[in-house]
Amino acid sequence: MNWSITLGTFGGTHLKVHATFFLLLIWIVVAGSVAEGVEAALINLALIVAIFGCVVLHEFGHAAMARRFGIKTPDITLLPIGGMARLERFPDDPREEILIALAGPAVNVVIWFALTVFLNARVSFDLMTSLEDPSGAFLARLATVNLVLVVFNMIPAFPMDGGRVFRAFLAMFMDRIRATRIAANVGQGMAFLFGFLGLTGGSPILILIAIFIFFAAGAEGADASLRSTAVHAKARDAMISLFEAVHPDDTLETASMAVIRTTQSEFPILGQDGKLLGFLTRDAILSAPENTRHKTRVREMMITEIPSVQLNDAMETVVDSMSLGNPPAVAVTDQAGIFLGYITRENIGEWYLLTRP
Numbered sequence: 107m108n109w110s111i112t113l114g115t116f117g118g119t120h121l122k123v124h125a126t127f128f129l130l131l132i133w134i135v136v137a138g139s140v141a142e143g144v145e146a147a148l149i150n151l152a153l154i155v156a157i158f159g160c161v162v163l164h165e166f167g168h169a170a171m172a173r174r175f176g177i178k179t180p181d182i183t184l185l186p187i188g189g190m191a192r193l194e195r196f197p198d199d200p201r202e203e204i205l206i207a208l209a210g211p212a213v214n215v216v217i218w219f220a221l222t223v224f225l226n227a228r229v230s231f232d233l234m235t236s237l238e239d240p241s242g243a244f245l246a247r248l249a250t251v252n253l254v255l256v257v258f259n260m261i262p263a264f265p266m267d268g269g270r271v272f273r274a275f276l277a278m279f280m281d282r283i284r285a286t287r288i289a290a291n292v293g294q295g296m297a298f299l300f301g302f303l304g305l306t307g308g309s310p311i312l313i314l315i316a317i318f319i320f321f322a323a324g325a326e327g328a329d330a331s332l333r334s335t336a337v338h339a340k341a342r343d344a345m346i347s348l349f350e351a352v353h354p355d356d357t358l359e360t361a362s363m364a365v366i367r368t369t370q371s372e373f374p375i376l377g378q379d380g381k382l383l384g385f386l387t388r389d390a391i392l393s394a395p396e397n398t399r400h401k402t403r404v405r406e407m408m409i410t411e412i413p414s415v416q417l418n419d420a421m422e423t424v425v426d427s428m429s430l431g432n433p434p435a436v437a438v439t440d441q442a443g444i445f446l447g448y449i450t451r452e453n454i455g456e457w458y459l460l461t462r463p
Contacts, residue, residue, distance in 0.1 A: 120181040130186040157251050164210040165189040171209035175202045203274035207267045211259050214252040221249035264293030265322045286330035293323030335462050336421035344457035345438045345447040351376045358399035362391050372434045375408050382437045382445040384408035412437050
């Protein structure tokens with residue numbers, strides 16, 4: 107995800123924070139200082155940080171359960187409205203997806219239990235309407251939030267955890283693509299309901315959540331439509347076969363001429379044997395200082411971790427490869443590994459628009 111800062115790597119999972127999260131922290135300090143004073147603002151800031159610590163544990167709960175089924179979690183990103191764990195692939199068994207989805211809220215239940223039983227935090231319904239009040243007991247507010255997170259995440263609004271459980275349940279009785287479409291439509295319906303309640307109740311947070319759910323559910327629905335079209339397609343169907351390649355020992359100045367005379371955004375870098383060494387992106391060329399392009403070699407700026415498929419591999423394999431590690435392209439090779447062409451997100455979109463029913 108763009109505009110994200112990596113805090114560290116834990117168990118092979120990159121923990122990232124989106125830049126807008128820091129805007130939330132700044133807003134809490136400034137707004138709280140004006141309304142209640144600096145001390146109250148700092149207390150609320152500490153509460154927000156503690157809450158997001160619980161959110162991180164929630165997301166790592168998903169990751170830990172996914173790891174049990176052999177599924178890696180490349181990264182977890184913190185957003186102002188919560189966290190997002192990105193799995194490398196969908197579970198093959200809907201029951202596995204249910205367990206992965208439930209693992210996150212289960213972590214919040216454990217935290218709530220520990221705070222209430224071992225630290226004597228008292229949860230009450232009154233706290234739910236005054237969580238921002240710094241005079242409230244810190245641990246009690248934190249325990250209450252964890253309970254709210256459990257309830258909120260189990261709402262059957264895709265892509266919330268409850269929505270994923272709902273999708274997995276449907277997938278037991280129909281194909282996964284249709285189940286995703288139904289869950290996405292229900293999620294967007296819930297988003298309209300949240301938006302209405304937010305507008306009528308004057309809750310900007312609820313409106314923000316509604317917007318997030320609406321677009322996230324829409325993206326899942328679009329992905330389901332793409333995959334339904336990709337079921338019967340091959341990599342060759344969307345492959346770019348006419349392209350200009352660059353040599354690893356070319357300078358960026360030479361490569362910049364290719365930017366001018368072509369419409370390519372990605373340039374494959376091939377070895378003498380015709381095999382792919384990596385890709386150089388147009389952004390990498392343009393971002394390099396002009397006075398260094400004449401001496402910087404292409405090999406210094408190329409991206410080497412490029413997924414590869416063969417001509418007759420399923421298009422679904424290409425789509426899955428695109429979702430891992432954010433590569434600039436997916437290489438298409440023959441059985442001997444000779445580079446034949448490549449596929450980008452842009453031309454997958456063009457292929458989809460031209461071939462969808």
